[in-house]
Amino acid sequence: MSNDPIVRFNEVLSRAEESGIELPNAAAFATTGKDSQPTVRMLLLKHVDKRGFVFYTNMRSRKARQLEENTRASACFWWSRLEQQVRVEGPVEAVTDEEANAYFAARPRGSQIAAWASNQSSELLSRDDLMAAVESVSVKYMDRPIPRPPHWSGYRLVPERIEFWVGKPDRLHERYLYTRERDGWKISLLAP
Numbered sequence: 001m002s003n004d005p006i007v008r009f010n011e012v013l014s015r016a017e018e019s020g021i022e023l024p025n026a027a028a029f030a031t032t033g034k035d036s037q038p039t040v041r042m043l044l045l046k047h048v049d050k051r052g053f054v055f056y057t058n059m060r061s062r063k064a065r066q067l068e069e070n071t072r073a074s075a076c077f078w079w080s081r082l083e084q085q086v087r088v089e090g091p092v093e094a095v096t097d098e099e100a101n102a103y104f105a106a107r108p109r110g111s112q113i114a115a116w117a118s119n120q121s122s123e124l125l126s127r128d129d130l131m132a133a134v135e136s137v138s139v140k141y142m143d144r145p146i147p148r149p150p151h152w153s154g155y156r157l158v159p160e161r162i163e164f165w166v167g168k169p170d171r172l173h174e175r176y177l178y179t180r181e182r183d184g185w186k187i188s189l190l191a192p
């Protein structure tokens with residue numbers, strides 16, 4: 001068991017990928033705006049390193065508006081086949097334009113078009129309106145690379161607490177809490 005939670009997280013994620021679980025990088029991602037109403041939705045983790053956990057989204061979405069009001073967020077991963085859960089908590093920061101550009105450029109063209117066409121979380125009068133916007137973006141960028149929309153980027157969840165939960169018989173599960181301290185990580189064992 002590693003003393004570094006990111007090393008440990010990568011080990012679990014690799015096992016989840018090898019196990020054939022669908023979307024092993026999917027996480028529930030919770031935010032809260034100034035009204036204190038928590039909201040949670042699934043996102044896909046696109047990168048992780050010692051700086052944190054990176055997710056990409058629309059910067060005008062409901063989650064983005066909440067993160068403007070309150071930068072603190074939480075993510076929860078669950079891999080059923082491994083009986084493991086990981087919870088991450090901390091503030092988010094925006095990724096750099098270079099990181100967002102590189103990731104956007106690697107996305108399928110259809111997803112790039114959708115990033116321009118869909119004003120995520122706003123009310124749509126009809127699906128036809130969305131499809132018309134998709135058509136208009138497709139025509140605009142016909143035969144040309146699609147640049148990253150300025151309102152499409154990523155957040156890095158900078159971990160302050162990471163908890164690893166490992167399922168065990170008789171509900172005597174193991175819970176290892178890593179708490180960030182000035183010079184490293186403190187590891188505590190929590191009761192299940």
Ligand SMILES: Cc1cc2nc3c(=O)[nH]c(=O)nc-3n(C[C@H](O)[C@H](O)[C@H](O)COP(=O)(O)O)c2cc1C
Nearest residue numbers: 026041042043044056057058061062063064120121
């Ligand atoms: C498995 C799964 C993965 C998803 N991944 C993303 C993602 O990486 N980025 C994203 O913006 N939305 C993703 N979504 C859609 C979000 O759950 C959500 O509908 C969207 O981001 C709008 O959320 P908001 O209105 O709270 O901002 C995903 C949904 C599912 C079911």
